[in-house]
Amino acid sequence: MATQTKPQSATDRSTAFKWSMVIDLDRCTGCEACVVACQSENNVPINEESAFIEGRAFEWIRLERYWEGEWPDIKARFIPVLCQHCENAPCEPVCPVYATYHNNEGLNVQVYNRCVGTRYCGANCPYHARQFNFWEPVWPEDLRHQLNPDVTVRTRGVMEKCSMCIQRIRRATRSKTPSDIPDGAFNPACVQACPTSAMTFGNLNNPESKVSKLQNDERRYHMFEHLGTAPTTLYLKQVDTHGA
Amino acid sequence: MYYRRTLTEAQINQQLLGTVLTTPLWWIVLVSLLGIVVAGAVGAVGWMINQGLGVTGLRQPVFWGFFITNFIFWVGISHAGVMISAILRLSQAEWRRPMVRAAETMTVFALMASLAMPLVHAGRPWRIFYWVFPYDWARGIWPDVRSPLVWDPIAITTYLTSSMLFVYTALIPDLAIIRDRSTGWRRSVYGALSLGWHGNPRQWKIQGFAGILLSALILPVFVSVHSIVSWDFSVSLVPSWHVTIFAPYFVIGAVHSGVSAVVTLMIIMRKLYKLENFIWEEHIDALARLLMVVALAWMFLFWLDLVFALWLREEQEITVWMLRMFEPPWSWLFFLFFMFSFVIPVPLWMFRRVRRSFTWMLWTSLLVNFGMFLERFLIIVPALMRKGPQTFTYATYRPSPVEFTIIFGTIALVCFLLLIFSKFFPLIPLWEEKEGQLLIDHVKVGNVYVPALVKEH
Numbered sequence: 264m265a266t267q268t269k270p271q272s273a274t275d276r277s278t279a280f281k282w283s284m285v286i287d288l289d290r291c292t293g294c295e296a297c298v299v300a301c302q303s304e305n306n307v308p309i310n311e312e313s314a315f316i317e318g319r320a321f322e323w324i325r326l327e328r329y330w331e332g333e334w335p336d337i338k339a340r341f342i343p344v345l346c347q348h349c350e351n352a353p354c355e356p357v358c359p360v361y362a363t364y365h366n367n368e369g370l371n372v373q374v375y376n377r378c379v380g381t382r383y384c385g386a387n388c389p390y391h392a393r394q395f396n397f398w399e400p401v402w403p404e405d406l407r408h409q410l411n412p413d414v415t416v417r418t419r420g421v422m423e424k425c426s427m428c429i430q431r432i433r434r435a436t437r438s439k440t441p442s443d444i445p446d447g448a449f450n451p452a453c454v455q456a457c458p459t460s461a462m463t464f465g466n467l468n469n470p471e472s473k474v475s476k477l478q479n480d481e482r483r484y485h486m487f488e489h490l491g492t493a494p495t496t497l498y499l500k501q502v503d504t505h506g507a
Numbered sequence: 508m509y510y511r512r513t514l515t516e517a518q519i520n521q522q523l524l525g526t527v528l529t530t531p532l533w534w535i536v537l538v539s540l541l542g543i544v545v546a547g548a549v550g551a552v553g554w555m556i557n558q559g560l561g562v563t564g565l566r567q568p569v570f571w572g573f574f575i576t577n578f579i580f581w582v583g584i585s586h587a588g589v590m591i592s593a594i595l596r597l598s599q600a601e602w603r604r605p606m607v608r609a610a611e612t613m614t615v616f617a618l619m620a621s622l623a624m625p626l627v628h629a630g631r632p633w634r635i636f637y638w639v640f641p642y643d644w645a646r647g648i649w650p651d652v653r654s655p656l657v658w659d660p661i662a663i664t665t666y667l668t669s670s671m672l673f674v675y676t677a678l679i680p681d682l683a684i685i686r687d688r689s690t691g692w693r694r695s696v697y698g699a700l701s702l703g704w705h706g707n708p709r710q711w712k713i714q715g716f717a718g719i720l721l722s723a724l725i726l727p728v729f730v731s732v733h734s735i736v737s738w739d740f741s742v743s744l745v746p747s748w749h750v751t752i753f754a755p756y757f758v759i760g761a762v763h764s765g766v767s768a769v770v771t772l773m774i775i776m777r778k779l780y781k782l783e784n785f786i787w788e789e790h791i792d793a794l795a796r797l798l799m800v801v802a803l804a805w806m807f808l809f810w811l812d813l814v815f816a817l818w819l820r821e822e823q824e825i826t827v828w829m830l831r832m833f834e835p836p837w838s839w840l841f842f843l844f845f846m847f848s849f850v851i852p853v854p855l856w857m858f859r860r861v862r863r864s865f866t867w868m869l870w871t872s873l874l875v876n877f878g879m880f881l882e883r884f885l886i887i888v889p890a891l892m893r894k895g896p897q898t899f900t901y902a903t904y905r906p907s908p909v910e911f912t913i914i915f916g917t918i919a920l921v922c923f924l925l926l927i928f929s930k931f932f933p934l935i936p937l938w939e940e941k942e943g944q945l946l947i948d949h950v951k952v953g954n955v956y957v958p959a960l961v962k963e964h
Contacts, residue, residue: 380630420630
């Protein structure tokens with residue numbers, strides 16, 4: 264299970280950070296602003312209708328709608344699903360070329376250059392967080408200039424997935440001592456775009472951060488906890504205040 | 508085993524070397540037809556590499572489809588080699604003699620076909636060598652030995668190397684015979700290949716010893732190769748793959764399909780090369796008896812696999828099995844698989860008349876392999892379709908024409924390579940046949956003479 268590493272010193276980078284996200288489903292309205300933000304921040308290919316029909320749409324974060332209960336006692340639910348950055352990630356040990364591994368900041372990272380495209384990680388991920396480039400990604404002419412220069416455009420034949428906006432993490436923490444980075448100083452695109460602040464991002468190794476405090480919330484749960492993947496992404500469940 | 512016909516050594520040489528020393532017209536026609544299919548498949552692979560894996564039917568979450576099915580299928584077929592040549596040699600089953608080389612050669616070619624599959628399957632096949640070879644010398648990044656995809660190439664190349672050695676060791680005396688019967692450059696090539704074989708007692712002793720030694724050494728491979736292939740699935744988190752029974756289940760399944768493939772090969776070989784004097788009803792009968800035992804063991808393990816799934820009463824596991832068994836079109840495939848690989852052939856094999864009929868055995872053995880392909884397909888695809896409890900990620904998979912072309916291409920490739928092999932080397936070992944003839948004697952039991960095997964006179 265997840266063992267939380269405590270920072271040995273405020274300047275020791277190797278154990279200073281453990282990035283995590285908390286998603287409060289009580290606040291989520293299912294507006295998909297996070298999906299759009301992620302799409303433009305991370306150079307995720309544009310999904311046209313055909314991509315969804317093919318079943319090959321790219322969404323690093325996606326909003327899944329599901330139904331709870333039976334009609335007439337039925338409720339529509341929303342849940343944003345992204346890479347859970349598991350501590351005990353099923354995708355990592357199966358990759359023969361170390362294209363996906365756990366870095367020392369608690370992130371499950373994908374190295375596109377190493378990927379040979381066995382798709383074992385994708386087959387083994389219970390969250391369906393991984394997307395495969397079946398075709399060479401193409402952007403419409405007028406959207407080419409909106410590509411984020413901080414993020415690699417992936418080629419055909421590689422796996423990709425949520426990186427927790429690692430380019431923003433790198434930019435914010437570069438040449439700074441961990442204690443100089445205040446909680447909430449920077450956020451991944453999805454967190455930044457969320458109009459209802461349903462998503463919180465922060466450093467779990469900082470006991471004062473918002474995400475650290477939310478870890479003990481009584482509504483907390485991990486997605487598919489029974490699988491033992493030990494996700495670092497935490498969900499806070501929705502509680503019905505009306506009806507029941 | 509009953510040896511009914513006694514052939515002189517000259518007759519054996521003449522009949523078994525016929526294909527090597529002459530080129531019949533049907534051989535040219537067949538090789539060109541198969542060559543066209545193989546070329547078509549190579550073209551399909553080229554097209555796929557050029558366009559991207561989008562031309563296959565794969566989509567989220569079914570990331571593995573026909574190629575991995577075919578990979579397992581051919582590794583399964585290759586198990587015939589160890590079963591026939593190593594296990595039957597060590598257990599001194601006399602009836603193995605006409606099939607050892609054909610089975611071993613098929614093993615080698617089947618392994619080549621299976622090794623091609625992961626390369627075709629990969630998203631970036633041009634970078635595939637980083638998979639098996641150290642990725643980056645300078646930065647010290649090595650292949651991840653925790654990944655079953657690193658175990659696979661190790662297991663399969665071990666098997667391929669040992670099988671090739673096995674074929675070659677058994678080929679040396681025959682190569683010398685061909686050398687003595689050919690002229691010009693052929694003579695020098697066969698001469699070099701036969702490593703100066705003169706058939707003196709010392710050489711025979713070494714050759715015999717090497718055969719036994721290789722048989723014994725290859726035995727662990729028999730257990731390990733398909734176990735390791737099954738671990739591709741067992742170590743994953745996917746429901747119905749994540750089971751401990753998979754290793755023995757896959758191994759026995761592999762022997763089932765492999766020995767069936769040997770039956771098919773023997774019958775076709777007998778017809779094409781007119782080997783009626785060497786492959787008899789009794790050989791096929793013995794193979795069918797072996798198949799019955801293997802099929803029953805395999806069915807037992809299949810049943811265990813199902814029982815383990817139900818025993819857990821894990822929701823997702825049951826969802827996968829429900830999809831496999833009760834939802835069309837998967838239920839139809841499941842029905843066909845079950846009928847073809849067990850229900851139809853095994854009861855039929857109980858009849859001596861079926862076991863001794865080449866026509867019946869050809870069709871039942873083909874059925875088994877068709878069923879076993881479906882079995883691997885049903886293990887892989889429905890499990891990926893229902894791997895998570897998130898109903899919104901359910902998807903389906905339909906193989907594309909490109910995938911079908913490549914699958915047929917591998918079948919054609921193995922047949923093509925076997926035909927090419929048969930042009931240069933005899934498919935039935937001459938010295939094994941002669942040894943069999945030498946060891947035979949009639950023993951008086953009561954009032955009748957029964958053919959028996961006499962190791963010492």
